[in-house]
Amino acid sequence: MKLFHLNNLGLDSQSNVLLTKQEIYLVVCELFICAIHPVPVRWTPSVPDTVTDYAPISLMLSFPMFLRCYLFARCLFLHSHLVQNAALQSYGYLNRLQINLKLIGKYYLYKHPEILLVIITSLSVLIFSWCIRACEYSPVTNMHKAFTDSIYLYIITFTTIGYGDITPTTNCSRVMVVLIGSQGILISAFIIGVITNNLQFTTTENYFIKFVEQIQLNKELKHQSSNIIKHGLKTWILKAVHPSLSHIKSNRKLLASIKMKNRIKHQQQQLANADDSHTAISSLMNNKQALDQQLQSIKTILLKIDKKLTTTTTTTNAIST
Numbered sequence: 107m108k109l110f111h112l113n114n115l116g117l118d119s120q121s122n123v124l125l126t127k128q129e130i131y132l133v134v135c136e137l138f139i140c141a142i143h144p145v146p147v148r149w150t151p152s153v154p155d156t157v158t159d160y161a162p163i164s165l166m167l168s169f170p171m172f173l174r175c176y177l178f179a180r181c182l183f184l185h186s187h188l189v190q191n192a193a194l195q196s197y198g199y200l201n202r203l204q205i206n207l208k209l210i211g212k213y214y215l216y217k218h219p220e221i222l223l224v225i226i227t228s229l230s231v232l233i234f235s236w237c238i239r240a241c242e243y244s245p246v247t248n249m250h251k252a253f254t255d256s257i258y259l260y261i262i263t264f265t266t267i268g269y270g271d272i273t274p275t276t277n278c279s280r281v282m283v284v285l286i287g288s289q290g291i292l293i294s295a296f297i298i299g300v301i302t303n304n305l306q307f308t309t310t311e312n313y314f315i316k317f318v319e320q321i322q323l324n325k326e327l328k329h330q331s332s333n334i335i336k337h338g339l340k341t342w343i344l345k346a347v348h349p350s351l352s353h354i355k356s357n358r359k360l361l362a363s364i365k366m367k368n369r370i371k372h373q374q375q376q377l378a379n380a381d382d383s384h385t386a387i388s389s390l391m392n393n394k395q396a397l398d399q400q401l402q403s404i405k406t407i408l409l410k411i412d413k414k415l416t417t418t419t420t421t422t423n424a425i426s427t
Contacts, residue, residue, distance in 0.1 A: 241278035
């Protein structure tokens with residue numbers, strides 16, 4: 107509660123905190139997560155030798171302790187410059203923007219997506235591999251699964267491949283495998299988004315690529331135009347002299363060149379429309395800046411006129427009195 111009070115009101119210990127139902131629920135969940143701990147005494151209940159999917163109580167109490175990793179996110183939030191900077195805090199309050207953990211997470215995902223992706227994936231590999239190793243416990247041999255096999259099972263489940271050479275044998279490990287598969291789908295979507303953003307062209311690169319495509323299309327258009335003239339003359343000569351199979355082949359090449367030329371013209375039109383859209387956006391931005399400058403100059407002129415009118419009124423009143 108003291109930490110929640112500090113997060114919301116800073117160092118003012120005399121003020122009170124108004125808790126909503128959602129905030130009370132979060133505080134209770136945090137207390138529950140931090141209170142979970144394995145049994146502090148050594149307790150080994152008797153298990154029949156025929157049981158192969160036994161999981162100790164201490165192991166079940168150890169898994170929720172990994173939920174305390176949220177403390178890393180809280181540490182990142184409290185040490186972020188967006189939180190420590192008083193000017194940014196004031197700007198957020200003026201714009202009715204709440205600077206919370208969700209906003210900080212989005213900010214760092216936007217600024218450093220690759221680093222966060224590597225950190226999250228590495229922690230997931232270590233945590234879930236250990237959980238699978240701990241779940242795959244045999245009371246008969248009193249041994250756990252090898253850690254390398256657990257990492258291998260995590261990787262093939264995370265990538266949704268599933269060769270089937272290593273499979274979970276206990277209900278506990280099956281639950282972990284289901285969680286790994288769900289996590290793999292979410293992180294794979296995040297990876298695709300990061301790669302897509304990195305593959306996008308900048309404005310300069312986009313103009314350069316379109317310029318190169320325009321040059322190539324112009325060359326291809328000239329080439330097909332020359333082919334149309336060449337095959338057209340050849341077809342006319344063969345048809346006039348002696349219609350044969352060569353005339354049919356030449357006519358087929360002529361039609362193919364005409365079709366290719368029309369396709370190139372269509373591609374050029376699409377490229378020009380794309381350029382027009384970018385040009386229109388740029389012209390709108392330039393027009394907006396020009397209008398802002400004109401508006402500022404008009405305001406300056408109006409202020410000068412207002413000052414002159416005030417001076418004239420003062421002078422007139424002085425003369426009349």
